[in-house]
Amino acid sequence: MVRFPGIQVAIITPFDSSGEVDYARLAEHTDWLIENGVHGLVSPGSCGEYATLTDEERRRVVETVIEASDGRVPVTAGVMAPSTAKTVAWTEHAKQAGAEAVMALPPINYNPTRREVLAYYQAISDVGLPIAAYNNPHDTATDLTPEFLAELSGIENFVAVKDFSGDVRRITRIREVCDLEVIVGVDDLALEGFLAGATGCIAGFANALPRETVELYNLVQAGEIEKAWELYRKLLPLFRYDSTPLLVQAIKYTMELVGRPAGETRPPRLFLSEEDQRAVKRAFEYFATTRTTG
Template structure:
């Protein structure tokens, strides 16, 4: 398997396991051995890459030492056979560039970067942010997530960002599938990557060249199969696989997506475990709905195997 140089394919925004440890932040230490095993599993299952230190990887709950070691663990574990795209999200350009420089030093293949977090930046500030990150020299996947950042990277703005050297892809998480074609028209040089699992089929059929995904933490082989069917234009087969999974996939676009995906991992026999604050356990009613949606997906997939 040769990872795509345009940062495409199915790249897993990897969840991060913790072990109980009273001396660690919030009583939870990062379990690097278990994280390495998880990276191996998703790549062995056919995924084209991993994305450490994304939102799903709880980067904002890590201290600096932990955050760097997570990226180093991913590179050391699967970097010889899969793409490693390290999240360098930060409130300001100089901090994002710092994380980009460390990722380059540690052997990452590419960078995933939100616009400035916390602060609602204007267009000039956004361009400066990505210019600083791209100046490090690694391919950059710009991440549009207006739900969390309150900053919308519109297709018109993406056209300007795409002129920056080393910007090679856009992870589109607005939930508006119309954006795929609009971005391809405005910025044909960059690869549009599906970001929201619950519109992934629609995005791929409209020409997205990758999927930076949450639920391959739970269903890696099946997610790769869905991606391949969609990219091959096998619409009926893709729909037959997608429709039983999409209720589960919708949790990827909800505030509690980290807890839901970790719960899904446990349902399929993997280790999910707790989250660090501010994320806490799911309320009982919400947990029951997550279980119902995931178990429906699992039952469908088990039926296909039998």
């Protein structure tokens, strides 16, 4: 059973002009993404600015996305938190709210031992929802290597990994040593990841370009690799922002460019400088122009 197929959107959290969560826009955005063919939603993750949300906001964000999705696509809840107790509490909330699965980084506030990481994921598993681990060795102290993942795969509900290592060789190696689903964790490795055997991609720029991102996946599934490459080449200047510290700001600005503004980001993320806005706009215009003429 493939639990994380295709394009799983790491859905943004929209804010209004006063910096408050805009729940109505979040519900509308959820509906729009589903209408444009995405296969699942992940909320709140890094793109959803989970670390800046209050507990009440975070609860309402998860509940809003689940309610708006209305069972049409699966929703995976991000449950990252500084302690095991809080992560488990968010997992319990996700289960009560109707999420299909959870996504969890390893412990995030220090460098844990392997034994501690195993115990942490076991505690999440005990809640009873499928787990997609989030491997991001660039921003956390723990690298979930293929061999470590093989050990973690012995945990009952540990079923998948979102790999943000940036090394496509990880995908084939993970598939060699265990039966976990591998989900591409960064937009600018999507095509390579699908070809290496990833079941899907937790995608950021799909917030602004859902139909095109789904088309990329569908072309690969249909074996139309040359067409997939042509589309991917046009998207890459934008997609490359997904593996930079400016990913959320660049995604939200691109949403503004396509006529779907979602507000600015919350500090400590500052919105794009004028120079960065020009660069993102050039990348978007390159896509829009080549898409029309190509």
